[in-house]
Amino acid sequence: MRRPTPLAPAAVAAALLLLTACGSxxxxxxxxxxxxxxxxxxxxxxxxxxxxxxxxxxxxxxxxxxxxxxxxxxxxxxxxxxxxxxxxxxxxxxxxxxxxxxxxxxxxxxxxxxxxxxxxxxxxxxxxxxxxxxxxxxxxxxxEAPATSGPCPASGIRVWADEGDAAMGLRLVGLHLENCGTRDYPVDGYPQVTVLDEDLKRIDDIKISQGGGGMSTVDGFDDPPRPVTLKPGESATASLAWHNTTQFGTPVNAPYVRVLAKSGAAPVTVTPHLDLGTTGKLGVSAWKRSEQ
Structure with a gap:
């Protein structure tokens, strides 16, 4: 699945079912x-x-x-x-x-x-x-639509994905969690993610690892989870990491990922456009408090 080509130097490869080919x-x-x-x-x-x-x-x-x-x-x-x-x-x-x-x-x-x-x-x-x-x-x-602003969802949190980054064949997309409610919101561990195809159907043959699973050399990606309690207005981040290496087999392109901030949380479906190649692997980092 192609993504819009950024034209500004500072732009990164774009995210936000049914994916189209080139249109009329x-x-x-x-x-x-x-x-x-x-x-x-x-x-x-x-x-x-x-x-x-x-x-x-x-x-x-x-x-x-x-x-x-x-x-x-x-x-x-x-x-x-x-x-x-x-x-x-x-x-x-x-x-x-x-x-x-x-x-x-x-x-x-x-x-x-x-x-x-x-x-x-x-x-x-x-x-x-x-x-x-x-x-x-x-x-x-x-x-399940992500939102970065507007009225706070009934869940009291907002979850969304950023535009991501790609360097040396490693893809990284940030997940963002904001407490927009009126009560403290604790998380302790990793976002729960499900990889979805263009029809929003689950793709089962993807290995999802907590941490990079040997894929990521990004500093801090493999740090163990620690309890984080977000007060109203505070936020946390996690990341998805993958390689698009293609060898033998059929490449996997998965446009959607359903994210739960923690077990029992309301699902949010983001669009990171995973081009997993034939690796079949996706790494997820633990939630960390955002730097203020």
């Missing part, structure tokens, strides 16, 4: 006055319930900020899902200028939600874009 490219008119281009109807224009319905090209005489697109998200499933959509802004040649990610929360079964995306949300370079493309769609059950 939607190119705006090049007329000097700008205009609206309706998009083709039917399944060829849709990816996993998401489709672009209209592209508005800039009016150069009016000094418009760039191309924009209207889109729809339709939930064809039987439960509410939260969708994360990555849009690429490109030249007509296909060169990617920047990407923008939209999250559409809690789309009920059978419902359609509409939205818009425009180049003003991306880098300045994207204002010269000539096309809009759906790069990737992910979806998780609405009651």
């Amino acid at each position: 490219e939607l190119v705006g008119s090049a007329s000097p006055s700008g205009g609206a281009v309706p998009q083709p109807q039917g399944s060829e224009a849709e990816q996993d319930g998401v489709r672009i319905t209209r592209v508005d090209t800039p009016s150069h005489s009016a000094g418009s900020a760039g191309i924009s697109a209207a889109y729809e998200v339709t939930n064809h499933g039987t439960e509410a899902f939260t969708y994360t959509i990555t849009f690429n802004f490109t030249k007509s040649s296909g060169e990617v200028l920047d990407n923008v990610r939209h999250t559409v929360s809690a789309v009920g079964p059978g419902r359609t939600v509409k939205g818009t995306v425009d180049a003003k949300e991306a880098a300045m370079m994207a204002t010269s874009a000539e096309a809009v493309k759906i790069y990737e769609v992910t979806r998780v059950p609405a009651d």
Whole structure:
């Protein structure tokens, strides 16, 4: 599964079921006055319930900020899902200028939600874009969607994954736990994780180890767990580590991981896009209090 290519030097390889391949490219008119281009109807224009319905090209005489697109998200499933959509802004040649990610929360079964995306949300370079493309769609059950802000969940905690890092073939993704409630929240040990495929089904033939299991040389990854009690407003971190080595066998690409902060906690499904190669191994570090 590909992820959006970061364009800024400081960016890291991106995260946030159904994973898409490259979507239908939607190119705006090049007329000097700008205009609206309706998009083709039917399944060829849709990816996993998401489709672009209209592209508005800039009016150069009016000094418009760039191309924009209207889109729809339709939930064809039987439960509410939260969708994360990555849009690429490109030249007509296909060169990617920047990407923008939209999250559409809690789309009920059978419902359609509409939205818009425009180049003003991306880098300045994207204002010269000539096309809009759906790069990737992910979806998780609405009651398991991660959140970094907003109302505190009923569980009293927030859990989410960061964008991760990749160096020397080792992949690392951070898990974050925040006590957003009103009571102390104790953890003592490792996050409980389940690896899921694009259909949110469990992948059983993955060896999940507490610690790096010999994979990670990252300082502190193999430190033993210690009790941590988070007061309201405090947070803790853990990490996932894996290699994407490919040898004999079928490579495993697992987009989703279901995380429980501890036994009995409410599940949260994150999207680290595990490209495990043929290793079949995933390491998990223990929770540690975040540095304030």
